[in-house]
Amino acid sequence: MSLPPADPSLLDAAVEMTREAGKLTLQWFDRHDLAIDRKGDGTPVTEADRAAERLIRERIAAIAPDDTILGEEEEDHPGSSGRTWIIDPIDGTKAFTRGVPLYSNLLAIVDEHGPLIGVIGLPALDMIVYAGRGLGCHRNGERVRVSNRSEPTDCVLSTSGFTNWPEQSLLGVKRAGFQMRTWGDGYGYAMVACGTLDAMVDPEVSLWDIAPMPVILSEAGGRFTGTDGSDAELVPGAKASGVASNGIIHDAVLRALIAD
Numbered sequence: 168m169s170l171p172p173a174d175p176s177l178l179d180a181a182v183e184m185t186r187e188a189g190k191l192t193l194q195w196f197d198r199h200d201l202a203i204d205r206k207g208d209g210t211p212v213t214e215a216d217r218a219a220e221r222l223i224r225e226r227i228a229a230i231a232p233d234d235t236i237l238g239e240e241e242e243d244h245p246g247s248s249g250r251t252w253i254i255d256p257i258d259g260t261k262a263f264t265r266g267v268p269l270y271s272n273l274l275a276i277v278d279e280h281g282p283l284i285g286v287i288g289l290p291a292l293d294m295i296v297y298a299g300r301g302l303g304c305h306r307n308g309e310r311v312r313v314s315n316r317s318e319p320t321d322c323v324l325s326t327s328g329f330t331n332w333p334e335q336s337l338l339g340v341k342r343a344g345f346q347m348r349t350w351g352d353g354y355g356y357a358m359v360a361c362g363t364l365d366a367m368v369d370p371e372v373s374l375w376d377i378a379p380m381p382v383i384l385s386e387a388g389g390r391f392t393g394t395d396g397s398d399a400e401l402v403p404g405a406k407a408s409g410v411a412s413n414g415i416i417h418d419a420v421l422r423a424l425i426a427d
Contacts, residue, residue, distance in 0.1 A: 169301075170280045170281070170300060170301070171280065171301075172299065172300055173276075173283050173284050173299030173300045174299075175299065175302060177283075178297065178299035178302060180226075180230055181286050182286055182295060182297050184223050184226040184227070185223070185272050185274045185286040185288040185295065185297075186288055186290075187222060188220075188222050188223050188256065188272050188288070189219075189272045189290030189295075191215070191218055192215040192218075192219050192256075192257060192263070192272065192290060193290050193291065194215070195213060195214060195215035195263075196215070196263065196266070196268075196270075196290075196291060197266040201213060201215075201264060202214060203264050210260070211260050211261060211264055212240060213257070213260065213263070213264065215257060215263065216240055216256045216257045217256070218256075219256035220238045220240045220256035221241070223238075223254050223256065227252050231246075231252075233247050234251065234252055235248070235250070237251060237252070237254070237374070238253075238375075239255050239256065240256060249278060249279050250276060250277070250278045250279075250283075251276070251278075252274065253274070253275040253276075253277065253374060253375060253378035254273070255271075255273035255274075255353075255375035255376060255378070256272060257270055257271075257272060258271045258272070258352045258375070258376055259271060259327075259351065259353065259354070268291030268292055269289070269291075269292075269351070269352065270352065270353075270354075271288055271352060271354055272286075272287075272288040272290065273285075273286065273287055273288075273353050273375065273376070273378065273379050274286040274288075274379065280300075281381070282378075282382035282385075283299065283300050283382065284298070284300070284382060285298050285378070285379025285380060285382040285383040286379055287354075287356065287379055287383065289354060289357065293307075294306060294307060294357075295307060296360055297383070298360075298382050298385075298387065299382070299386070300382055300385075303386050303387075304360050304383055304386040304387035306357075306361055311360060311362065311387055312387050312388045313359060313360060313361075313384070313387050313388045313389035313413035313414065314364075314365050314413045315413065315415065316365050316415070317415045317416060318344075319343045319344040319345045319416065320345075320346075321365075322346065322365035322366060322416055323345070323346045323347075323364050323366075324340060324346065324347055324364070324365065324367070324420065325347070325350045325355040325358070325364050325366070325367050325368075326347070326348075326349055326355070326367065326369060327349070327369050328349060329349070331371040332370055333370065336370065336423070338426070339422075339423040339425070340368070340424065342423070343419065343420075343423040343426070345366070345420075345423070348364075351369075352376070353376075353379075355411075356377075356379075356380050356383065356411050357383075359387075359389060359411045359413065360387035360389065361387070362387075362413070365413050365416060366410070366411065366416060366417075367412075368394070368409070368410050368411075368420065369408060369409045369410075370394055370408050370424075371406055371408060372406070372407050372408060372409050373406065373407065374407065376407075377391075377399055377407060377409045380399070380409060380411055381398070381399055384411050388414065389412055389413050389414045389417075390411070390413075390417045391409065391410070391411045392410050392417070392421075393410065394408040394409075394421070395408075395421075396421050410424070
């Protein structure tokens with residue numbers, strides 16, 4: 168049975184607030200006087216992160232006051248509607264603080280049927296990739312789809328970084344012949360959806376990092392799972408993993424990740 172499609176006006180609103188938050192972060196981007204704080208887990212946070220999340224929360228409250236809001240930088244806002252918004256105000260804060268233009272603003276909506284809307288804003292590149300369930304995947308207004316490449320040696324596999332990779336997984340992907348790059352964070356997933364990259368793997372991520380990806384990859388004709396091949400569970404506070412691909416090579420990627 169097909170699931171009910173997203174409301175196009177809700178998708179438009181999510182895209183617009185993500186775009187607005189992205190423009191706001193550019194005020195702090197590539198500034199030498201940017202103040203960087205450390206959260207309890209040691210990860211960086213800046214005034215730009217906090218301002219972007221605050222803006223998105225205010226926009227959500229104005230149009231959907233009964234919805235739940237989960238964000239990386241503020242406390243959860245419980246709602247009663249059965250619909251949840253998930254905010255990563257800056258995905259790739261480390262890149263942002265170093266003036267790397269591949270950071271993104273992520274926004275997702277989940278309803279009782281699962282992933283509903285996903286948005287990846289790339290403000291420094293003037294690009295936004297978004298999808299709504301049953302509405303397709305688009306980049307700056309144009310429909311996009313994943314690649315059709317099928318041979319690992321022809322495929323580019325990216326990741327946000329190698330620190331959290333098990334050594335056997337890294338070796339397995341290398342032996343499988345994939346071309347490996349590190350165009351990471353939300354940018355990498357966006358490029359898989361657009362057909363520029365063929366796969367993106369993150370062995371360890373948080374809810375905020377992957378919440379938009381299931382619907383974006385699905386609507387682009389690809390596939391998104393955890394590294395164990397199961398559907399990604401968007402569970403607050405739980406560590407997760409992400410594997411995005413064009414679908415054709417997905418099983419080959421999963422096999423490579425668990426190679427002995």
